[in-house]
Amino acid sequence: MEGEGSPNLCVEREGCEGMERGGRKEVACGTRRVDQCWHALLRGAADECEPEWCDSEDPLFILYTSGSTGKPKGVLHTLSGYMLYTAATFKLVFDHQPEDVYWCTADIGWITGHSYITYGPLANGATSVLFEGLPTYPDVSRMWGDIVDKYQVSKFYTAPTAIRLLMKYGSEPVLRYKRDSLKVLGTVGEPINPEAWHWYNNVVGDKRCPIVDTFWQTETGGHVLTPLPAATPLKPGSATFPFFAVVPAILNESGGGAGGARRGATLVFKQPWPGVMRSVYGNHQRFQSTYFKKFPGYYVTGDGCRRDEDGYYWITGRIDDMLNVLGPPAEHGGVESALVEHEAVAEAAVVGRPHPVKGESLYCFVTLQRGVAFSCSLEAELKKQVREKIGAIATPDHIQDAPGLPKTIRKIMRRILRKIACDERDLGDVSTLADSSVVEQLFLNRRCTAV
Ligand code: 7RM
Numbered sequence: 274m275e276g277e278g279s280p281n282l283c284v285e286r287e288g289c290e291g292m293e294r295g296g297r298k299e300v301a302c303g304t305r306r307v308d309q310c311w312h313a314l315l316r317g318a319a320d321e322c323e324p325e326w327c328d329s330e331d332p333l334f335i336l337y338t339s340g341s342t343g344k345p346k347g348v349l350h351t352l353s354g355y356m357l358y359t360a361a362t363f364k365l366v367f368d369h370q371p372e373d374v375y376w377c378t379a380d381i382g383w384i385t386g387h388s389y390i391t392y393g394p395l396a397n398g399a400t401s402v403l404f405e406g407l408p409t410y411p412d413v414s415r416m417w418g419d420i421v422d423k424y425q426v427s428k429f430y431t432a433p434t435a436i437r438l439l440m441k442y443g444s445e446p447v448l449r450y451k452r453d454s455l456k457v458l459g460t461v462g463e464p465i466n467p468e469a470w471h472w473y474n475n476v477v478g479d480k481r482c483p484i485v486d487t488f489w490q491t492e493t494g495g496h497v498l499t500p501l502p503a504a505t506p507l508k509p510g511s512a513t514f515p516f517f518a519v520v521p522a523i524l525n526e527s528g529g530g531a532g533g534a535r536r537g538a539t540l541v542f543k544q545p546w547p548g549v550m551r552s553v554y555g556n557h558q559r560f561q562s563t564y565f566k567k568f569p570g571y572y573v574t575g576d577g578c579r580r581d582e583d584g585y586y587w588i589t590g591r592i593d594d595m596l597n598v599l600g601p602p603a604e605h606g607g608v609e610s611a612l613v614e615h616e617a618v619a620e621a622a623v624v625g626r627p628h629p630v631k632g633e634s635l636y637c638f639v640t641l642q643r644g645v646a647f648s649c650s651l652e653a654e655l656k657k658q659v660r661e662k663i664g665a666i667a668t669p670d671h672i673q674d675a676p677g678l679p680k681t682i683r684k685i686m687r688r689i690l691r692k693i694a695c696d697e698r699d700l701g702d703v704s705t706l707a708d709s710s711v712v713e714q715l716f717l718n719r720r721c722t723a724v
Contacts, residue, residue: 330551346554348384363389417450421454428459437469457482460486465510486510494550495516498512498521523541523578524568576589615655620640622638635670652672673715680711
């Protein structure tokens with residue numbers, strides 16, 4: 274980096290000579306003047322670097338969660354527990370082997386990047402691909418050709434939104450490349466709808482790579498519900514079973530055990546595991562009230578969950594996002610999946626809108642496949658599709674064309690969609706939105722929807 278005031282480190286050539294200039298040390302490096310010469314620094318450096326001794330419970334980092342409501346919380350992780358947990362989960366969940374090439378597509382600035390680009394892989398000495406850019410630019414097959422085949426990636430970790438984005442362009446851009454180095458495929462961030470799961474499995478993984486659907490949070494530090502590849506029989510859409518040391522329970526509103534298949538119940542954990550957060554930075558009381566107050570003695574995830582007759586856990590989405598349409602709260606996920614199964618729909622998000630009789634009506638935002646135009650007949654078709662797949666009670670009341678959806682880096686912000694559905698302009702804190710122009714467009718399109 275050159276220019277006024279910027280540190281200027283030259284790494285290009287040896288034999289530079291240092292000189293003082295106007296109180297500032299400068300180095301003549303060939304024809305350039307730089308602040309530091311790498312080779313000179315290296316000559317003067319010791320062979321060993323004494324580590325800084327720390328307590329195992331010293332803070333490691335603070336990462337702010339965007340939080341669907343209220344002020345972001347500074348999630349505090351400490352040294353040993355977090356590193357042990359990310360190292361162990363990385364090793365077992367991706368079945369890490371020395372010859373592996375691992376690629377996680379997350380941004381390094383959110384928790385998946387911290388735990389599974391930085392700490393977990395580095396603690397295992399893994400070879401990683403680091404990627405900065407768009408998966409669809411310069412073309413939609415770059416992930417497979419320019420990265421997976423070129424670097425022989427064997428373990429691949431991404432999010433359902435990325436899978437759905439690529440799915441929009443069909444299978445051909447994937448099939449154009451071999452992908453025969455791939456061994457394990459991971460997913461994280463939100464429940465994966467069965468259609469995306471099958472595409473990931475059949476097209477990307479050629480039906481020969483186990484999929485690890487890893488459920489966890491910024492707060493949990495690492496995977497808490499997850500299959501172990503090739504060892505856990507999979508069910509598409511389920512994060513399967515708890516990782517070692519994790520003891521889940523599912524509680525209903527009054528704190529009782531919700532039993533197997535009850536809907537609208539919360540996932541909690543009965544005992545701590547090494548990677549769990551230790552505090553909310555600067556506000557330990559907020560830590561206690563957010564995670565331990567509602568169900569004393571348990572850590573509360575805030576996620577809806579059910580356990581099926583085989584003991585598999587199914588995350589149904591954030592409790593705050595649940596729909597209250599006649600009867601017990603239901604997940605939006607089923608309606609969203611039913612919409613996405615229609616060939617015209619690339620992505621869907623469903624929110625509740627207050628309704629005098631039903632409690633809430635179903636307001637659906639759909640992003641259509643490239644080249645498909647929104648129409649009344651398509652709207653009717655989509656309503657029919659949801660009714661047939663889920664039942665009359667889940668028939669969407671409104672369907673709106675959404676060229677884009679409000680998202681943080683990876684996740685749909687349903688809180689904002691609920692405001693758009695109600696035509697409420699005061700959106701609260703939108704600082705974590707990746708692209709705020711999307712919201713204006715949705716308010717404009719709203720006028721075209723009969724509400
Ligand atoms: C890693 C991460 C946490 C929230 C969590 C869930 C949702 C994450 C899954 C999932 C279903 C999954 N951290 N979530 N993974 N839901 N299946 N495999 O995403 O702090 O940013 O978000 O993400 O709602 O509470 S996070």
